[in-house]
Structure formats: structure tokens, C-alpha cells
């Protein structure tokens with residue numbers, strides 16, 4: 252496997268040459284992760300890898316562990332088709348979400364993504380507020396967002412929907428309506444699907460991500476090794492994410508339904524997604540204005556004049572609140588870890 256064709260860049264390569272701790276290490280890209288086992292693409296072959304013991308010992312949070320799309324330094328055992336991962340190379344972009352369940356840990360969904368297709372369907376599920384949310388996550392990730400509107404064949408007023416989205420993106424994000432079923436509009440995705448470029452698909456369950464993947468795979472459709480299972484509503488959903496090499500040489504990361512998609516610390520993403528509100532806010536009388544009912548609030552004034560949609564302001568307030576909540580929670584976690592660490596040091600001291 253040619254490493255360039257799976258997305259290796261000069262920068263990443265020199266990063267590896269610089270970082271690798273021993274000469275026998277080789278570079279690879281994580282294609283699939285399952286319970287701390289990794290399928291890694293290397294120039295020789297695909298290897299089944301585990302992480303080194305040192306990893307388990309050092310890595311404190313989930314974000315330190317390898318994720319799909321990561322470049323890693325590994326010690327190969329070619330005869331066995333196996334290897335041991337020793338290091339994760341610095342990510343040039345990462346897409347994270349709050350881990351499922353009641354924790355405040357970051358979970359990386361995909362790493363080293365060039366473009367992220369935010370897939371939203373044009374049927375009755377269409378929701379501009381959800382698009383805002385995805386955009387926030389995308390801006391935070393470091394990958395370039397493209398809004399893909401799927402199931403265009405089901406929508407009689409596509410232009411209207413596009414205008415609705417443009418009202419929140421200000422022309423800064425490409426918006427591409429497609430129908431994977433009717434094979435329409437897919438050619439407009441071509442500029443992003445260049446050889447060696449990595450694209451991630453993000454979107455709620457059922458918006459048509461797998462159907463789009465199959466379309467892009469074209470005649471190599473048979474090659475999609477999909478593990479599908481049935482959810483509680485009896486639907487078949489994608490249960491794992493993996494790298495897929497498209498016939499034209501680009502690399503696709505298909506993700507499972509993002510039903511648990513939640514925000515992670517993304518203050519810069521918030522500013523970028525709501526640059527209009529932040530600009531207005533800089534003109535509020537009070538620096539800590541909450542834009543609810545303070546005097547001299549430039550934001551609520553803009554809502555009154557009809558310049559800013561009130562739904563957009565509520566969306567901003569809601570997302571900001573969520574972010575503050577996550578921040579408080581992860582602060583608490585950091586504090587408790589710090590306490591544990593000190594306790595350990597203290598106990599050790601007492602031993603001597």
C-alpha cells in the first residue's frame with residue numbers, strides 16, 4: 252500500500268521521522284478500531300495491532316488513544332500480520348464528541364480529516380438548528396465543512412432550504428443538494444474527493460450516509476465490509492466506523508449514527524459559527540451581557556429590528572449553556588484526578 256495514497260503528507264512523515272523512538276518502527280494509519288484493537292494500514296500490508304503496555308499506563312483519557320484516521324508509529328510483526336502501536340502522531344484535525352453516557356470525557360470520532368460532509372436530509376427531518384450544531388463541531392475540528400443535503404428527490408423546494416441555511420452560514424460554507432438514490436448532484440462533491448484526501452461523513456442516523464458511501468464506491472460496492480445490526484426500532488444501522496478507500500483515491504470515514512452527538516469544549520467553534528452574534532455582542536453595554544433583558548444590549552436590539560432571527564439567538568444561548576456545563580464537568584474531573592494524584596504521592600511518601 253502506497254502511504255501517499257492513504258493520505259500521508261510530508262509534514263506527517265517528517266513528524267514521524269522526528270518522533271520515532273526506535274529504528275524498527277514503521278508508520279501506519281488506523282482504519283478501524285474495536286475495543287482497543289486496531290486495523291492499521293501500512294506500506295507492507297494491513298496489520299492487526301494492539302497498543303503497547305506503556306500506552307495503557309500513560310494514557311489518561313480516551314483522546315490519548317488511537318482513533319480512526321490517526322497516523323501511528325508501530326512495531327510490526329509482519330509474519331504474524333500483527334503489530335504494536337507505540338505512539339499517535341500529532342493530529343492535524345480531530346472530530347470529537349462527548350463520550351456516550353454520563354461522563355465528560357472526550358471521544359475522538361475521526362482524526363486527520365480534510366473535509367467533513369455534514370449530511371442532512373431534505374425530508375421532514377430538515378432542521379437548520381441541527382446544522383448550526385454540526386457546524387460548530389466541524390469548525391472546532393480543524394476540518395473544512397461542506398453541507399450535503401441528501402434525499403433531494405424528496406424535496407419540492409430545495410432552493411428555499413438552501414436560502415434558509417445561507418442565513419446561518421453567510422455564504423462561507425458550500426451547500427450541495429444531492430440524491431444518492433437518483434444519482435443526482437454527486438459530481439459537485441468531486442472537488443473534495445481528491446486522491447489522498449480524507450473525508451468524514453457526519454449526520455444523524457438514516458440521512459443516507461451509507462447509501463452515499465455505496466454510490467461513491469461505485470462498482471466496487473462489494474468491497475464495503477459493513478457490519479450492520481438492528482437497533483431498538485428495528486432499523487439497520489451502521490455499528491462501526493472505518494476508513495474506506497474510494498476508487499478515485501480519496502479516503503472516506505463512514506461514521507455510525509450520531510444520535511449521541513454532543514458538544515465538546517468548543518468555544519472557538521461557537522465564535523466561528525455565531526460570528527454575527529459575537530460581533531453584535533461586542534457592542535453590548537455590559538461586557539458580561541447575557542443578551543436576555545439587559546439595557547443597552549445590541550443583540551436583543553438586533554432581534555427587535557428583525558436583523559437577527561430570535562431562533563438563532565436561542566440556539567446560540569442554548570449551545571453556550573451546554574458548553575459551559577461540559578466545561579464545569581470536565582473541570583471537576585480534572586480536579587478530582589489531581590486530588591487522586593496527590594493522594595497517591597502522599598501515600599507513597601508515608602511509606603518511606
Ligand SMILES: Nc1nc2c(ncn2[C@@H]2O[C@H](COP(=O)(O)OP(=O)(O)OP(=O)(O)O)[C@@H](O)[C@H]2O)c(=O)[nH]1
Nearest residue numbers: 402430431432456457458459460461462488489508
Ligand atoms: N428518497 C431517498 N432515499 C434515500 C436517499 N439516500 C438514502 N435513502 C434512504 O434512506 C434510508 C437510510 O439510508 P442509510 O444510507 O442507511 O442512512 P445512514 O445515514 O447510513 O444511517 P445510519 O447507518 O443509521 O447512520 C434508506 O432506506 C435509504 O434507501 C436518497 O437520496 N433519496
Ligand SMILES: [Zn+2]
Nearest residue numbers: 535540542548
Ligand atoms: Zn447583549
